[in-house]
Amino acid sequence: MATAVRCLIIVLVALAACAGTAAAVQASPAAASAPDFTLRSADGPNVRLQEQRGRVVMVNFWATWCGPCRQEMPHLNRLYGKYRDAGFTLLGVNIDDDQAKAVGLASRLGLKFPVLLDSDKKVSRLYDLSTMPSTVLIDRDGRVRYLHLGYREGFEDTYEKQIRELLKE
Amino acid sequence: MAATDALPSRLRRLAAAVRRALAELVASCARRHGGAQGSSAAKVFGVVGGLLAGSGAGGVELPEDRADAMYHRWDGGGLTAQGPALLVRKSIAEKVSLAATYYVDMLSNASIDVVTTASPYKETRSEYGLVADYVYRNSHIIVAGSSSSEPDYEARAVNLDVAQEVFGGMTTVNLGFSSGSDDVGKKNSPEFSETARHWRYRIGLAQILTPRWLANLNFEAVSDDGFLGSPYRTALVFGASVPERVPSTRSSRAVKLSILGEVVRDNVAYADYRYFWDNWGIGAHTFGAGYRRYFGEKLLADAYLRYYLQDAALFYSDNAQTETAYVSRNRQLSTFSSISAGARISYRAATLPGGYPLLVNGAYEFVSYSFDDFTDVRTGSLYSYNAHVLQLVLTTKF
């Protein structure tokens, strides 16, 4: 019986060890300059990250086929509407192969923030995306301050807290 | 990117330490158990559940809310089994989903066993099931129970399955355990009352190979104990009918490898192979292959072939010429092969008021069985028969 329990523990530990590497991690990285990029937006004009200097920027990577991304959208929409006038902007970078699907879903969800299209995955590779969705918070000087991998209930409260903190600087 | 640089090296060191510790534990596990029966180990171990390994690579999410209604039908070998089946699933709270199922089998049985030993009969079997799904981080836990009853057989089962996403979501590990308990009766014999118990242990791995190819490896061990035969079935020994004598325990293993991949945009090919063996001497191979493609936005079509080969059980005999402790003429345990071809169509028929899709799903399969050591006593030649299987499902998701 004891050996059986040991075998059980082995498997659970192995699962935990490997699952741990994939769990969403909230990291506070050494402040590094956010890699610049230019992408076409769903409305038409190009949007460049560097031009957003002076504002707090949240870059959210999402896809139509990603469940947690869709769950997160109403919260992002709300945060954009609430803090937009205080100098906050949100860039929703979509990585679908089919841009039309992305634009369609964005309008169905009623997204107010700019939706940028990265169907050739250049920016995803530039930011070395390891999880979907990924959310990057960039301060007014263009430095990456917070990185959130994945989305779980309650993350939106953390986003709000961090946005307010960065807006105060 | 700077944000994630520090993490991988720390994790690599942790992973190396864990690996060393695990190797030690596994080695000591193996040493300790050399030659032991392993029954209690297996049973305790099996309590960590496992899930349907076929879920693909969608990440760990609760299954979507749905309601399904199915009509199913089997026609062949003198037996017609048909009936409805229902499934309703609803998520309650963000992390839990509950489902209830109802399945009815109405049999009209004039199969070879029945007509050669008794007379055709009709019977109805109903089965109820309840399933609860829980998602926590990268784990998906399923607890299910079912109860099946027909006039001379009652069966109850519970299942526990856990699917855990590891390795950045590239791999899903599935563990499962089922336990069943049956009450076996016999028509017109109230004094006949037997029981049977069943245990199943599953372990599986679902792996993303490339952005367009997936593979699954499943292993399942089944263990049975109790009355495993049929009170109605007879065997032939020196040409005379005797009640069959079947062992009261059975232990089997099965390993299955499946591969699925998108060969061309919206066209998918898949293939699988399963090898089965047990301590009754049965060895079986199952080969399957199929192809699926979209036709326009609304129609998905699937066509497949299946080939099954089986070796007879040690105590199986069409007409035993020696006296043995166990003897059975159950054709399910004989040497036979079966080939089948089937097609399935899924069609998004309409959108109901409220924006809910209505999906229609129809499948037809033609199966042919051919036995190498079971004779049709009515004709004297080896038995074979064909069957038609039909499934019609209406689904709505909400």
Next chain:
Amino acid sequence: MKARLSISLRLPAASVVLLLAAGCSIQPWVKPYERERLADPIMSMSNDPLSDKHSVHVREVREGARGATGVQGGGCGCN
């Protein structure tokens, strides 16, 4: 008398564990932004739950082999 498993489960379990442990140090080679096709229902190994259950059942009551189908749960145990 309890049924005994003649071959232990530890071998498959140990293999999975070692694969996982080794896998911990390899980086995932399919990035999450490349998994779009994998999320499509056409790439699913199973059909709908009722169909799968029925398909497995009609085979299991007629064939000697059982298990490792990828469909969760035991059979009905009926004769």
